Amino acid sequence: MRNVKWTAAIVLSIVMLLGIVGPFSLVKKPDTSSAGFISEAVEPPEDIWAPYDETVVITTMVEENSGTSFQGSDDYQNNPWYQAYKDRFNIDLRNKWVSNDYGTKLNLAIADADLADVFYVDSSRLTTLYKAGLIMNLDDVFERYASDTLKSYWEENKDTWETGCFDGSLYGIPQMNYGIIDQFKYIWIRQDWMQECGFDAPETMDDVIEIATTFAEKYGGYALPDNQNLDIFFKVALSWGANPGIWVEQEDGTLGYGSIQPQMKEALAQYAEWYKEGIINSNFTTMDSDKMFQDMINGNCGVIAFDHWFSYNPMPDLLTNLGPEAIFYPYEIPTQDGSPVKAGIPFNNGGYVVISSQCKNPEAAMKIINFFCYMMDDAVEGGESTEFIYSLYDNNYPNIVRGTRVINPMTDYNQYIQIKDAVDRYLAGEEVDTSELGKNVSKFNSCVNWVENQDVNGVGDWIQQGNDRSTYGIAKKYVDNEQYVKDAMWGAQTPTLQQAGSTLNDILIEGFTKIIIGDQPVDYFDTIVEQWLTAGGSQATAEVNETYN
Amino acid sequence: MEKKKITVFDIILAVGLGVVCITCILPFIHLLAVSFSSSAAVSAGKVGFLPVEFTMASYEYVISGGRFLRAMTISVERVFWGTLLNLALMVLTAYPLSKDELLGRKFFVAFFFITMLIGGGMIPTYLLVSKLGLKDTIWALILPGAMPVYNMIILMNFVRGLPHEIEEAAWIDGANAFQTLVLVIFPLLGPSLATVGLFSMVNHWNDWFNGMIYMSEPLNYPLQTYLQTLLVDFEQLLQSSSSTGDIQAILSKMSARTGRAAQLFLGALPIMMVYPFLQKYFTKGLTIGSVKG
Amino acid sequence: MKKKSFAETIKSQWQYYAMLLPGVVITFIFCYIPLYGVIIAFEDYNVSAGFSSPWVGLKNFTYLFSQPTFVRTIWNTLFISVWKLALGVVVPVTFAILLNEMRSNKLKRFYQTLIYIPNFLSWIIMAGVLMDILASDGAINMILHSLGFESVNFLGSASVFPWTMIISDIWKGFGYGTVVYLAALTGIDPGLYESAYMDGATRWQQIVKITIPLLMPTIILMTILSLGNVLNAGFDQIYNMYSPAVWETGDIIDTYVYRLGIVQAQYAVGAAVGLFKSLISAVLVIVSYVLADKLAGYRIL
Structure with missing residues (x-):
């Protein structure tokens, strides 16, 4: 009899221990976790910039970047970018997970066959996913829903675009980088x-x-x-x-x-x-x-x-x-x-945006990519307010959308021309209207800060772009004269x-x-x-x- | 014990060992000095054992945002339950395995020992945890390592070293195995439990990898996983060439090295404070009430 | 006592089995079920096909051994880790005994706290500190210089590098072993020393006649357990301190495989290396276990 009591007591205390831990744990399952988020196919509107009639939910997987400095209550799920997708397109982008070891997590997710709708991969995983039939052929959706800006990247970088294609069909949209000017x-x-x-x-x-x-x-x-x-x-x-x-x-x-x-x-x-x-x-x-x-x-x-x-x-x-x-x-x-x-110039592509073959609304993913290109290249012309542009670009916020962005490889080149011009006007004593600089204003401010206060935090931008003898100044000449050798293994x-x-x-x-x-x-x-x-x-x-x- | 005379030998011993011990803490002091110094001083290699150009910037950066405290509480929760479960399983396993007369003892010892020599690797373990629905729960951090075999074997050998007479006395009183374990053996395990308990705690506290692979939400990261994410990848920062404002001011003062030093110090501090407390138990208690062998 | 039948034995021992049950279940689930993962060592593994990736037999192994420098990494690994193993016993035992000889309990406890501190620091951090101290203009070479010795290239010379690794590893880790041996020492009945003292034994005699023999089982236990790690010569440590100039003697299996860094085949080659290491350490552990049992009469398991 006593034996039974003792056994019961020990078993009971173990069960209680286990029972207490779960429910009272601080660790809470997020609502998009392993259970998987089932999104419904929704009829997309005719105009690629128009919002959906009803909210579309799509999922992504996010690489954490320690350089991002979240303001207030912002985080990887609640931030100006995600809010803009909601406001402009009625798209609800949900994070399946956020990790600073993206490669390992992604491998595990592939092994577990638990992928998000849209995410980015490197070239070897692109091949793996293509061979396994886990990602979508993007030919049609790109043709129909990619913005003109995005398509212009394709026109101008066909050699890089090729690397995201298999048998002539597009499977991964190359994310490219800020340009060879920094190489x-x-x-x-x-x-x-x-x-x-x-x-x-x-x-x-x-x-x-x-x-x-x-x-x-x-x-x-x-x-x-x-x-x-x-x-x-x-x-x-x-x-x-x-x-x-x-x-x-x-x-x-x-x-x-x-x-x-x-x-x-x-x-x-x-x-x-x-x-x-x-x-x-x-x-x-x-x-x-x-x-x-x-x-x-x-x-x-x-x-x-x-x-x-x-x-x-x-x-x-x-x-x-x-x-x-x-x-x-x-x-x-x-x-x-x-x-x-x-x-x-080594082949230096930031990755490939891919869409899961299970995704119900691939065009929603395209809209998100379009929006990034628009904000990068056309925001000032599009009449976006300075505050709105800053809210997306300050504090390294573009890192939040690392997995769903495509960058114009002329970004840094154009930025250099703009900043150098603004700095020269400033040095000549002219008034510079910073609102026309859009997202590049912080570069300009850094240069000014170095010139006026010898603030060492500004010296990087100053030597990169503001100074007469600058790295980008020299590099622009290299680029203009095609004074470089591209890696023949382009891909x-x-x-x-x-x-x-x-x-x-x-x-x-x-x-x-x-x-x-x-x-x-x-x-x-x-x-x-x-x-x-x-x-x-x-x-x-x-x-x-x-x-x- | 009666007083013995303090000899020259004792003094040489104390001084000699003291020197060795001091070399052990020098790196830690260096680290502390680095964490309070400016990045320029650190990257110039000027910092020895005292801070140069004293600043708290690294600490402000690590602690700012409240996530540090949250991660710390999750770590504490994990260490508490994890160590408790480790200890419970270790004691429950080590005690019967210490009995030579246990039928199939060799089989069970081999069963546990083999897991020290071979493992299935990260992917199968992950898939298992995922299939069991443990992802994003504290269980994912506790259960896969719930049975620390190495420490269990150390414990088992401690138990085997206990005099048999103690148990025999209990049996004569009519105690069963559970009673003997809880009432007789357990109180004698003080030093060894403190030892293996410390190892368990340190392991749970320092592990960052499981937190990284099993948690989807950074808010659920334990402290070491969170601190790991703060290791600033400088190139990554440069690529995102739009950094501005306060963060840049902090980053300029906080190079990767000073930040790392601060994170390491903060990360190690709680567990280090537990250590001297546990250590008390290392040196007392084993002989209390035991029968001489 | 009359011999019990099998059924009787089980019946009288059921409580022991009940105690074992939770540990066995947990270990089976989390350590044995994932073992099917070792098959990827024989596959051309890719994550999407998972464990049904194409079977390639021993190709991952032959690939490894056909690499021009792989065999040299095995020798480097053995050299470094055998020395680490040997000194990893001698130093903590010596230190524990010396600490135990100390009169002042307060000081003893204080020292014990200090020597464990390096264990709280990861090798990434420690490597940074050591690289400063061991540099050609670092603290140690300064001291050597002032004593009239030539300076030593601790990290850049292929003949010195392995020893730098061995000694710095012992220095960082001996607190752990010392804690274990001290805990074992507290288990020794003080009465033994007292009667030896009465008999006029010196401290040295007490150590040799009482302390060491009683510590022997723990020493053998710790040694055999660490033999399971003989092919892990310390990845974190060496990776953070080596350089191409010392690959000749300092490149170990783990650093080499890490550099292979093949995104695709990483898991398969990694699994092959893991299996290879498991086999070797299993053999070593079993041999040493049998030797300890048969020759010295110590049964540690």
């Missing part, structure tokens, strides 16, 4: 030192080295930095006409991988020589980007080859530490033979490249490092290439030629 590389030089030493803008790589070594002799530290990923080397290599990291057409008309071409060997030979002479930081192999920048911030180095975003990171910290005179300006990378430098990676993954890159990085630090002679380059080819490189080359040539 170029520069030599950055510290201005106060440059003036003190009386240098002019460098015209050859020898000039760059002379400037850098003079700085090191005069102010201490070392001439050129680099990090363990050889990030700087790969930019300097452009000077030899090398195209590291992308596939380019060779003299014989076939496609070859830029990192294994003879130009790289020449660049390596010179770079190893520089290392031996002590021009390159002797500790670079143990430095990651943070450590490398740390040295720059401390004033150990006055020259670096880097991307446009050097002016956003680490420049503000650098100026806080060393004073505003220490500002770095961007210069073109000079080439060995004096010919114009050609930057490699998804071939199977071998996906399979071999980083193995191929590892071989190159490890080998290049050995050559640079003098563990191996320059001719070791040929051995590395041999290894690269046997580890899958030759097969990859064959595939790339077959698919993209």
Whole structure:
């Protein structure tokens, strides 16, 4: 009898424990969670900009972005974008989930066959979903419901659009990016030192080295930095006409991988020589980007080859530490033979918007995409109020709709023209009507803030667009003169490249490092290439030629 | 115990161990200093063990918006129920498995031990939790790891080390197995329960991955999952080139490193405060009332 | 005592089985049911086809072993983790014994708190701190310099790097083991020491004759349990501190597979590696278990 009582007591206490936890838990199921949201098909109106008669519910999956700064009671479900869909189209967009590890969550959702109506994917998942028949053929819905603005992106970027098609039919709408104007590389030089030493803008790589070594002799530290990923080397290599990291057409008309071409060997030979002479930081192999920048911030180095975003990171910290005179300006990378430098432009598409084959109202998804394009390109002309535009664009709110937007690849290019013009007028003492700048007004304000207050938070925008010597100013020239090489592999990676993954890159990085630090002679380059080819490189080359040539 | 004389050996021991212990907390102090320093000072590598250009910006950023507190309460809830369930299952399993005479004991030990060597991976586990309808409930965070085998085996060995006479005395009094466990064995488990309980708590507290995959709604994230989302991806911020206003002012002072330091410190603080409290139990209680072996 | 029949035994032990039931059920559901997932190690897995992806037999394994640098990662893994394992026993045991020898209980408790603190810090953070301290101009090299030694390239030299990993891992983790061994030490009857003291045994003799033998079962238990992890040489730690210059000696299985980073085949290759590691550790654990049982007479399970 007692046995039974004891058993009962223990079982009961476990059951009670379990019973209490559930109902009183703080964790509440959201109303669109795993149970799934069943949306009804609703007759769409004739005019693509008109609202539905009755509310249409569609679902999406959201990538959380820590840069978004929600105001008041806004969140990923309640925000001006979602409100605008409701107000303008009578569309109720619901989040199935929000996650900062979008890739993992999406894989799990695919495995669980629990997908939202509209969401974004990368190119390899696009293929997976297409093969599994989980996403919709968008030919008809795009033809009928895409706005003229969206269609103009298609007209102007057919090569990118192709990458979202299978057998000539559109399955994923390429989201593109802010434009190739942000893909170029520069030599950055510290201005106060440059003036003190009386240098002019460098015209050859020898000039760059002379400037850098003079700085090191005069102010201490070392001439050129680099990090363990050889990030700087790969930019300097452009000077030899090398195209590291992308596939380019060779003299014989076939496609070859830029990192294994003879130009790289020449660049390596010179770079190893520089290392031996002590021009390159002797500790670079143990430095990651943070450590490398740390040295720059401390004033150990006055020259670096880097991307446009050097002016956003680490420049503000650098100026806080060393004073505003220490500002770095961007210069073109000079080439060995004096010919114009050609930057490699990797395929850089922000993803693909896809629509689930289960979706009842695909045209509603198109309307949402249309609305983003409209707000990006035509809002000011469309007579939208400044407050409304700000409410959608300030505080990084465009990140909220990361999964349902398509970006005009001329965005940054056009923005540069507009901002540069406004800044010039401002500097000339004219009145600038900021309302005509629309969503770009904050860039303008940052530039003004730098000029008037030397506010380091504005220096990024200033060097990117406002200054006479700006990254986008140089890049605009590159773009206008078509002074770049597009990656011949314009689209998804071939199977071998996906399979071999980083193995191929590892071989190159490890080998290049050995050559640079003098563990191996320059001719070791040929051995590395041999290894690269046997580890899958030759097969990859064959595939790339077959698919993209 | 009677007083023994303090020798030179004792002093050397105390000082020597003290030095080792200090090296253990230096990183933590460094972290604390970083979290209170300005981003410029940190990225210049100027911060050692004292804050440079003191600022609370990182903390303001992490705590602002009220989500921090909510995530903290969810974590507390999870740690409480999760640890309780862990302890209950561990004790219930470890006690019978400590009995050599238990028929099929080897089978059961192997049954549990195998799970330490092989697992099915993330996807099947996720599908199971999803099919059971546990997604978006606190159960998804508690049940899959409800049986910590490693710690159970440690506990089992503690139980086996207890003198048999204690139990025999209880049996003679007519107690059954449940009574013996609850009334006799359980009170003797103090130090070992405190030990494995601490491990359980730390595991539940530090786990961010399950919160990420099983919760659809960021409002339901436990603290570590929430803090994980704050790891500012600088490139991501740059791509969204329209940032402005207050947040930019805060971000400018808070580089990824200072923010991370603040989040880490805040995230570790509660569990660290529990630790000394639990530690009291490590060092007392096992011998109380036991029969000498 | 007369031998009981099978039925009688079950009947007299039913309460034990009742206690085991919840743990067995939970473990079966959450650990055994998902085990069907290991089949993806033999498949050309893609998430949409799920577990009925095309069967490819041992292709994922042959693929891995045909990679030029995979075998070297196995040796690196073994080297690093065997040393971690050995020192991971010696250091905490020594420390626990020394702590136990301390007179002041307050100080002892305080020290115990301090050494556990690194366990609260993740390797991402710890790596950042260590990279500062171990840099060529970092604190440790400063000290070496002032003592007249040459500076050491702790993170950039292929011959030093594995040792940097081993020692820093021990330093970060020894608080955990110390806690376990201290808990075991509190279980030792103080009477034993007292009578030894009466007999005139020195502290050293007490340690050798009483403490260590009584600690042995726990040591063996912890060692065998950690053998299950022998192929996990510490991904978080090494990933955050290594660089191409030290791949020769510092690239371990997990970092290598992570770099493979293949979106598509990741799960299949990952599962293949997981299975490979499971097999090796199962063999090691069983062998060590049998050895401990047969040679030393310790049964830990």
